[in-house]
Amino acid sequence: MASLRAIARRGGRRALTAIPAPPAFVPLQARRLHDQVNHGTLPHTGLPLTPKLEFFNSVASGPIPTFRVLDGEGRVLEGAEEPEIDRELARRLYENMNLLPALDNLLYNVQRQGKISFYMTSYGEEASIIGSAAALDNADEVLGQYREMGVLLWRGYTLDSVMAQCLGNQEDIATKGRQMPVHFGSPTHHFMTISSPLATQIPQAAGVGYALRRMRKPQIAVCYFGEGAASEGDFHAGLLLASTVPSPTLYFARNNGFAISTPAAEQYHGDGIASRGPGYGIDTIRVDGNDVLAVYVAVKEARRRCLEQGRAVLVEAMTYRVGHHSTSDDSFAYRSRAEVEDRKKIDNPHIRLRLYLQSKGWWTAEEEEELKSRLKKEVLTAFKRAEKLKRFPLETMFGDIYAGEEPWNIKEQKEELARLLKKYGNTWEPWKNELQKFENNGKEFTEKS
Ligand SMILES: Cc1ncc(C[n+]2csc(CCOP(=O)(O)OP(=O)(O)O)c2C)c(N)n1
Numbered sequence: 001m002a003s004l005r006a007i008a009r010r011g012g013r014r015a016l017t018a019i020p021a022p023p024a025f026v027p028l029q030a031r032r033l034h035d036q037v038n039h040g041t042l043p044h045t046g047l048p049l050t051p052k053l054e055f056f057n058s059v060a061s062g063p064i065p066t067f068r069v070l071d072g073e074g075r076v077l078e079g080a081e082e083p084e085i086d087r088e089l090a091r092r093l094y095e096n097m098n099l100l101p102a103l104d105n106l107l108y109n110v111q112r113q114g115k116i117s118f119y120m121t122s123y124g125e126e127a128s129i130i131g132s133a134a135a136l137d138n139a140d141e142v143l144g145q146y147r148e149m150g151v152l153l154w155r156g157y158t159l160d161s162v163m164a165q166c167l168g169n170q171e172d173i174a175t176k177g178r179q180m181p182v183h184f185g186s187p188t189h190h191f192m193t194i195s196s197p198l199a200t201q202i203p204q205a206a207g208v209g210y211a212l213r214r215m216r217k218p219q220i221a222v223c224y225f226g227e228g229a230a231s232e233g234d235f236h237a238g239l240l241l242a243s244t245v246p247s248p249t250l251y252f253a254r255n256n257g258f259a260i261s262t263p264a265a266e267q268y269h270g271d272g273i274a275s276r277g278p279g280y281g282i283d284t285i286r287v288d289g290n291d292v293l294a295v296y297v298a299v300k301e302a303r304r305r306c307l308e309q310g311r312a313v314l315v316e317a318m319t320y321r322v323g324h325h326s327t328s329d330d331s332f333a334y335r336s337r338a339e340v341e342d343r344k345k346i347d348n349p350h351i352r353l354r355l356y357l358q359s360k361g362w363w364t365a366e367e368e369e370e371l372k373s374r375l376k377k378e379v380l381t382a383f384k385r386a387e388k389l390k391r392f393p394l395e396t397m398f399g400d401i402y403a404g405e406e407p408w409n410i411k412e413q414k415e416e417l418a419r420l421l422k423k424y425g426n427t428w429e430p431w432k433n434e435l436q437k438f439e440n441n442g443k444e445f446t447e448k449s
């Protein structure tokens with residue numbers, strides 16, 4: 001029987017792989033070892049041989065360094081190359097980084113008032129999210145985890161759309177009020193709908209990237225995930241798939257230090273997420289996620305490599321989750337307030353960029369004040385408008401599940417709801433109030449004979 005290698009040589013594989021494979025990846029430690037003692041190679045594999053009994057792992061050989069451009073005070077590091085970012089782009093980065101907390105402040109609070117069911121903030125991760133979004137092509141297909149609303153905002157997703165999704169009103173065209181808040185999706189913005197089960201997007205992104213390559217599109221797939229999600233089996237399945245198929249997918253790990261209450265240190269014994277990339281033969285970089293310029297530069301180069309090589313690239317952004325995990329969490333149960341306050345002071349992505357802008361003469365104190373109050377006003381106006389809009393008719397929640405004739409289980413559930421609403425919908429105050437929020441006030445159920 002012909003070996004797989006022989007089939008691949010005859011072109012079975014090559015027909016799918018239009019882009020030439022990059023040179024074989026040899027882990028750094030292995031290469032060093034080979035240089036030290038060259039005893040030839042293992043037959044059939046080309047692996048270097050050594051008589052030394054030596055084990056290695058990423059912890060023992062020292063951590064992977066973190067790429068940084070700006071220091072804590074917004075100055076370009078000695079030896080760093082100042083990126084080609086002009087005044088307009090730099091200001092746009094800063095404005096978008098400020099839009100996130102403006103939205104977070106309002107939506108977090110309105111959740112507390114019971115006006116929306118749930119919310120997740122991006123506090124502390126603004127540079128990672130906005131810096132990466134800015135380095136992508138707006139048509140790159142994004143598969144996010146849930147904390148990447150900033151990518152949509154960068155692409156022009158409106159405040160009205162944000163409110164529509166979080167409030168689940170009749171303008172929530174992607175999910176029609178049937179998803180939890182922050183589970184955004186928008187085909188026009190090339191942003192796949194967020195799904196709650198962790199890490200499902202990681203293997204999916206390998207497939208999306210592969211499809212883009214097969215269609216010969218000049219776009220890549222971009223997959224965001226947390227360091228906690230990277231503990232799921234899907235992470236390994238996804239990266240292996242992306243590296244072997246291969247697939248032009250940019251994997252962006254947001255290492256924000258926590259997976260709800262589990263600190264990152266308990267999440268892995270190796271050198272973070274970055275150390276796993278070389279194991280899959282994937283070009284990898286670790287970047288200071290609170291340095292928007294470094295994130296921008298690293299992701300731009302990662303994207304270029306994805307396209308040029310037709311292969312996956314891994315970026316691990318080191319940042320810190322300043323906010324609670326979500327509105328269902330109180331992080332002071334597992335970390336001190338002092339730790340959070342310290343991090344905000346010592347390594348604040350907003351301050352670092354603002355100081356850089358000021359040093360260039362691209363930003364003033366007056367502009368700072370104007371921006372903050374403008375964003376606050378715009379966000380509040382959008383919320384007030386969204387609050388007045390009705391939700392999709394109540395029966396919408398049963399739609400778009402099965403094609404063709406409505407199956408028995410859906411019919412049964414509808415009848416059950418109609419029975420309950422007819423009994424309590426016009427009399428029990430909480431249900432009566434709730435029904436007023438829907439188009440038709442739920443009449444398709446309460447008045448059903
Ligand atoms: C398969 C699965 N397991 C558990 C959860 C519950 N859960 C939701 S978010 C989360 C933490 C994820 O942490 P990380 O990936 O680091 O992202 P971060 O919240 O820090 O942005 C967990 C455990 C889930 N949604 N899906």
Ligand SMILES: [Mg+2]
Binds near residue numbers: 228254257259
């Ligand atoms: Mg995390």
